[in-house]
Amino acid sequence: MLYALEAKNICKTYGNYTALNDVNIQVPKGSIYGLLGPNGAGKTSLIRIINQITVPDSGVIMLNGESLAPHHISNIGYMPEERGLYKTMKVGEQCIYLAQLKGMKKEEAKERLTYWFDRLGMQGWWNKKLQELSKGMAQKVQFIVTVLHQPDLLIFDEPFSGFDPVNADLIKDEILRLRDQGATIIFSTHRMESVEELCDYITLVNKSNVVLEGKLNDVKQRFRNRTYAVSLICQDEQRVVNELKSSLEITTGEHTGLDNTSDFTIQLPENKSVAALLQQLTSLGELTHFSEIIPSVNEIFIKTVRSDG
Amino acid sequence: MDKLWLIIKREYINKVRNRTFVVMTFVSPLIFIGVILLIGWLTSMNTSDTRRVSILDQTGASYDLLFYNTADFDYNPLTDLTVDQAIQISQENEDYGLIVIERDPISGINVRLYSDDSPSTSFISAVQDKISKKATQENLAINGMDIETFKSLEINAAVTLQTYSGIESSKSSSWVKIGLGGASGYLLMMFIIIYGNMVMRSVIEEKTNRIIEIIVSSVKPIYLMLGKITGTSLAGVTQFVIWVILGFVLIVIGSMVFGIEAFQNPANQNLVAQSQDIGELQLILNDIVQLPLGTMIGCFFIYFIGGYFLYAAIYTAIGAAVDSETDTQQFMLPVILPLILSIYVGFFSVIDNPNGVVAVIFSYVPLTSPIVMLMRIPFGEITWWQISISIAILYTSIVFVAYIAAKIYRIGILMYGKKTNWKELYKWLKY
Numbered sequence: 001m002l003y004a005l006e007a008k009n010i011c012k013t014y015g016n017y018t019a020l021n022d023v024n025i026q027v028p029k030g031s032i033y034g035l036l037g038p039n040g041a042g043k044t045s046l047i048r049i050i051n052q053i054t055v056p057d058s059g060v061i062m063l064n065g066e067s068l069a070p071h072h073i074s075n076i077g078y079m080p081e082e083r084g085l086y087k088t089m090k091v092g093e094q095c096i097y098l099a100q101l102k103g104m105k106k107e108e109a110k111e112r113l114t115y116w117f118d119r120l121g122m123q124g125w126w127n128k129k130l131q132e133l134s135k136g137m138a139q140k141v142q143f144i145v146t147v148l149h150q151p152d153l154l155i156f157d158e159p160f161s162g163f164d165p166v167n168a169d170l171i172k173d174e175i176l177r178l179r180d181q182g183a184t185i186i187f188s189t190h191r192m193e194s195v196e197e198l199c200d201y202i203t204l205v206n207k208s209n210v211v212l213e214g215k216l217n218d219v220k221q222r223f224r225n226r227t228y229a230v231s232l233i234c235q236d237e238q239r240v241v242n243e244l245k246s247s248l249e250i251t252t253g254e255h256t257g258l259d260n261t262s263d264f265t266i267q268l269p270e271n272k273s274v275a276a277l278l279q280q281l282t283s284l285g286e287l288t289h290f291s292e293i294i295p296s297v298n299e300i301f302i303k304t305v306r307s308d309g
Numbered sequence: 310m311d312k313l314w315l316i317i318k319r320e321y322i323n324k325v326r327n328r329t330f331v332v333m334t335f336v337s338p339l340i341f342i343g344v345i346l347l348i349g350w351l352t353s354m355n356t357s358d359t360r361r362v363s364i365l366d367q368t369g370a371s372y373d374l375l376f377y378n379t380a381d382f383d384y385n386p387l388t389d390l391t392v393d394q395a396i397q398i399s400q401e402n403e404d405y406g407l408i409v410i411e412r413d414p415i416s417g418i419n420v421r422l423y424s425d426d427s428p429s430t431s432f433i434s435a436v437q438d439k440i441s442k443k444a445t446q447e448n449l450a451i452n453g454m455d456i457e458t459f460k461s462l463e464i465n466a467a468v469t470l471q472t473y474s475g476i477e478s479s480k481s482s483s484w485v486k487i488g489l490g491g492a493s494g495y496l497l498m499m500f501i502i503i504y505g506n507m508v509m510r511s512v513i514e515e516k517t518n519r520i521i522e523i524i525v526s527s528v529k530p531i532y533l534m535l536g537k538i539t540g541t542s543l544a545g546v547t548q549f550v551i552w553v554i555l556g557f558v559l560i561v562i563g564s565m566v567f568g569i570e571a572f573q574n575p576a577n578q579n580l581v582a583q584s585q586d587i588g589e590l591q592l593i594l595n596d597i598v599q600l601p602l603g604t605m606i607g608c609f610f611i612y613f614i615g616g617y618f619l620y621a622a623i624y625t626a627i628g629a630a631v632d633s634e635t636d637t638q639q640f641m642l643p644v645i646l647p648l649i650l651s652i653y654v655g656f657f658s659v660i661d662n663p664n665g666v667v668a669v670i671f672s673y674v675p676l677t678s679p680i681v682m683l684m685r686i687p688f689g690e691i692t693w694w695q696i697s698i699s700i701a702i703l704y705t706s707i708v709f710v711a712y713i714a715a716k717i718y719r720i721g722i723l724m725y726g727k728k729t730n731w732k733e734l735y736k737w738l739k740y
Contacts, residue, residue: 015736015739048522051526053525053723070529073526073527073528078522078526080519082522083519084515084520084521084522084523085518085520085523086515086518086520087518089323097315097319098523098524101315101524101528102527145523
């Protein structure tokens with residue numbers, strides 16, 4: 001597989017504090033890659049190394065198969081979690097300045113900027129000072145600054161914070177569109193529902209180590225644990241519960257079926273097949289709902305971090 | 310290098326366009342002139358009221374006639390009173406002072422000045438001179454000497470100054486040197502403090518704005534730091550140039566409009582009187598030409614740039630180490646102290662003995678050398694190797710300090726919400 005970014009055995013310490021301990025990640029080209037982890041896990045340290053803001057103590061970063069070098073700056077767009085722009089500078093000038101720092105020509109930057117301003121409905125902002133804009137408006141400018149130089153690797157740290165739902169959706173669509181155009185996106189967030197929605201791959205960093213990595217689907221496969229949601233119409237609920245309890249674990253379901261159904265969550269033991277369970281259930285009453293409970297990224301996250309201690 | 314240029318340009322334009330900068334540039338000369346006018350006005354206010362001094366002459370030799378009324382003092386001779394009565398009357402009249410002149414068997418004459426204020430030394434010595442002169446003449450006459458003969462025999466030895474190579478210089482020669490040296494030293498200090506602070510504030514601004522992370526993901530922090538220092542200093546130079554032009558224009562306009570009045574001002578009259586002697590003025594010009602002007606101008610630029618960069622690097626490091634301007638206090642002492650020290654060394658040791666041990670040592674120490682050396686140079690006699698060593702030390706330490714500052718800067722700009730102290734800074738150096 002072609003990787004847009006590979007981090008190999010990255011270690012970074014600050015004094016006595018280890019920020020990253022032998023971290024490996026592989027970001028496939030054209031994917032949306034979720035970089036997850038609790039606060040202080042080392043995500044920002046890793047992102048800063050990718051951005052060449054700091055250098056790792058050991059290990060290498062490969063960008064499109066080449067080891068990371070200063071000229072790669074123009075290949076990367078980075079939107080930090082703590083947003084920042086010059087407050088007293090005009091929006092247009094500021095965007096062009098930052099694009100020029102990324103190695104873009106002035107004329108080209110101007111052209112691209114006009115395109116983006118039109119696209120995001122920001123006509124007439126050119127000569128406004130940043131301090132005159134609302135937070136959401138400033139976020140849009142920040143987004144444009146990140147993507148203006150058409151990088152093929154985009155790193156977003158909490159991209160949706162500060163946006164209202166309408167604008168968050170707008171930005172989400174733009175991110176997806178950029179991906180479709182061939183960009184690779186690294187996406188660091190705490191908002192698990194957006195991970196679920198957007199990410200193809202995830203990595204979970206905890207306490208300076210990668211504790212989980214892979215395709216989102218594969219990770220979920222790994223976390224399947226034979227849990228099913230069941231709804232049943234039956235005469236005597238207590239009798240049904242007693243009978244099921246003798247052979248498997250059963251709890252009251254978190255899902256809600258119809259008014260007249262009994263809802264359970266069933267944990268199936270290894271020695272019992274789904275077919276056998278279905279057979280048993282249909283014999284007990286009218287089965288109206290049966291589905292596997294697939295763990296959410298949120299659950300996987302919490303479970304993994306907890307078990308990691 | 311392109312990026313460095315971009316940063317310098319942005320910093321420069323941003324500073325120059327800033328409203329406070331524009332206001333400062335055009336208003337502060339006006340404030341400066343206003344303050345000078347205010348001082349002048351206050352001084353004239355101070356001297357405008359005439360003070361009354363009573364005189365009780367008990368010698369019978371008309372010593373009281375020595376004192377004429379002037380703009381500042383009204384003299385009021387008292388007669389036929391005892392000392393006690395005179396004191397009482399003078400006090401009741403709220404006089405500035407009372408001079409009592411009596412014969413004294415031992416010293417010949419005895420003068421007492423009663424006053425509740427503290428009379429100025431110039432006033433006291435004027436009184437002394439007048440009375441001494443008359444008393445001396447009286448004495449000469451008593452001893453049978455002719456005063457006219459005595460006066461004609463009196464000799465005033467005038468000292469003319471010359472260098473060993475035979476060039477005549479004016480008596481104010483050392484003042485010219487102090488003036489030029491002091492002015493350049495002081496200018497450098499002000500420049501460092503004003504623009505160093507500006508650099509520091511702009512570092513803090515970027516840090517609190519959090520734009521720093523975006524910038525350092527595009528350029529190396531060292532470029533940002535150098536660009537910032539250079540851009541700000543160029544803005545500073547622009548401001549100075551505008552001030553010089555403004556000052557020149559104002560002086561020209563001022564001398565056209567107020568030309569005559571300016572010379573009627575008593576304070577200016579003194580100046581005119583002092584240099585009335587065209588020969589003296591010629592000598593002063595002569596002095597200036599005789600100064601090592603080439604070295605002075607050359608060194609001015611070398612030390613100005615060097616001194617500014619050295620301190621600006623420290624200022625950036627401080628800016629990077631803190632979260633807000635209020636936290637900078639603890640780090641400011643090592644910046645301000647050497648600056649003040651150099652000015653003091655300059656105005657005391659250098660003027661006293663330009664080649665003394667203290668002056669020489671401080672013109673080698675990098676933090677003080679720019680100012681101290683600039684003040685030493687007009688006095689001449691500095692060997693080329695002294696200047697070379699001093700410049701070499703200065704520029705070597707700039708590289709060293711900039712290296713350390715860059716290290717602190719690189720770490721500091723990405724550290725938020727942490728109270729930084731000296732120990733912490735030392736730790737950063739080892740990252």
